[in-house]
Amino acid sequence: MDADPSQADLVASLKKHAEVLAAAASMDVNGAAPTDMDAAVREMLSRSSELLRGAASLGNDGNPIALEVIARALLENMITILWVQVDAAHPQHLKNAAVAELTRMIRVNLKAGNARVMNRETGADSTAEFLASDGFKNLPRRMSVEDRAKQAGVEDLYNIFYRSLSMGVHGHSLEGGDTSLELTVMHMQGVGAIALATGHSGVRWLVHRERTDNETLRKLLGLGGEL
Structure with a gap:
């Protein structure tokens, strides 16, 4: 499809944001x-950089629904970047949470x-024994994005943006099936703003060991x- 000039500019901007975040990550x-x-x-x-590359492609294709998900x-x-900066123990909590979610998925299934879990030597079904092992006991409590936002001091950011974006992700968007250029541009602008705040938060920490203040985020x- 032929991109509108403003649309093309925003696509190029998102690609540039992706390059900047990739450079910041390394x-x-x-x-x-x-x-x-x-x-x-x-x-x-690094993860945000890859998401931005996807956002640029979606913006070029005029896909505001998928852009909302990426936002x-x-x-x-x-x-998460802001939450990690709160406590030196948080990075390990983040790793533990990933392992715990995988364990929960295995347990549920x-x-x-x-x-099923089969004994390699005997061929016997060992599922019950496996489920009773220590690895499935005392899994850490799930920490929601809202919990992290509260601990990072940006609960208002969660309430203003994340809740709104979640409506579209869960199929409750007020725009319905709107795929207009105007909505595409709006979501690209939102993605670009988040990219700016993400880059600032990450680079300020890596260079100065300082958290981006809420006024700057705003x-x-x-x-x-105010946040």
Whole structure:
């Protein structure tokens, strides 16, 4: 499809944002030794870069519905970056959460009979024994994106943006099946704003070991009120 000039400019801008975040994720910072917090921030920056590459393609194709989904994922990454910076223990919590979710998925499917664990030597069904093992006990409580936003001091950001974007992700968007250019442009602008705030939050931490203040976040995201 032929892109509208403003649409083409926004697509190019998103591609540039993706390149900047990818560079930030791998930037060489002199000074203090790298930490687990740094590694987690870099991982989120890299992930956001890839999401932005996808957003550029979707914007070029005029797909506002999918752009809304990506905007939510980008916002979640940004909240995670801010949350990681709160406590040196948070990067490990993030890793533990990934393992716990995989364990829950396995447990649910084993209990439902969708999968079985077989003893390699005897061929006997060892599912019950496997489920009774220590690895399935005392899994950490799930931490929601809202929980992380509260701990990071950006609960208002969650309430203003994340809740709104979640409506579209779960099929409750007020725009319905709107695929207009105007909506595409609006979502690309939103994605670009989140990308700016994400880059600032990540680079400020990696270079200065400082969290981006809420006033700066507000300006980057185009908010008129206080966070």
